[in-house]
Amino acid sequence: MLIIDSAGYDAIVAHARRDHPDEACGVVAGPAGSDRPERFIPMLNAAMSPTFYEFDSGDLLRLYKEMDDRDEEPVVIYHSHTATEAYPSRTDINLAQEPGAHYVLVSTRDGADSPSYDGPVEFRSYRIIDGAVTEEDVKIVPDYSNLGDN
Structure with a gap:
């Protein structure tokens, strides 16, 4: 199960809407x-595509060095789908190289890209290991203070 605080959830959804x-x-x-x-x-x-995402290799290298320096790891790797459901494409599956990460997809189809959209946002999380996709539950919490150390 992915447990994410509401600030992280909101930030991911806002980014998906902003880049649509x-x-x-x-x-x-x-x-x-x-x-x-x-x-x-x-x-x-x-x-810069409505159907594909790619991290800039230089940015990604800098990010991994920074995470290493801070003793961090990528817990969530997210991207949006602009015209399809929030389910990993074959390309997404092939690119998934972090077996410990939660792969989050947000769909901005059918008007969900608008800040005034008041319907549910399709926000789904998966584990992708060796090409096998397993959907997992997502629990949004106000903050992590009541979860203890996990």
């Missing part, structure tokens, strides 16, 4: 071994 009609992408880092997404890091979609 292109796919948004980014990382939420957390302390190594904690499985706690704490530091929201929006990234540039180097592909």
Whole structure:
């Protein structure tokens, strides 16, 4: 199960809406071994495409060095789908190289890109390991103060 605080959830959804009609992408880092997404890091979609996302290789290298220096790891790797459901495409599955990460997808289709949209936002999380996709529950909490150390 992905447990994410409401600030992280809101930041991911806002980024997906802001970058629409292109796919948004980014990382939420957390302390190594904690499985706690704490530091929201929006990234540039180097592909600048409504159907594909790609992290800039230089930005990604800098991010991994920074996470290493801070004893962090990518807890959530997220991106949006602009015209389809929030389910990993074959390309998404092939690109998934972090077996410990939660892969979050947000769909901004059917008007969900608008800040005035008041319907539910399709926000789904998956584990992707060796090409196998497993959807997991998402629990949004106000903050992590009542969860203890996990």
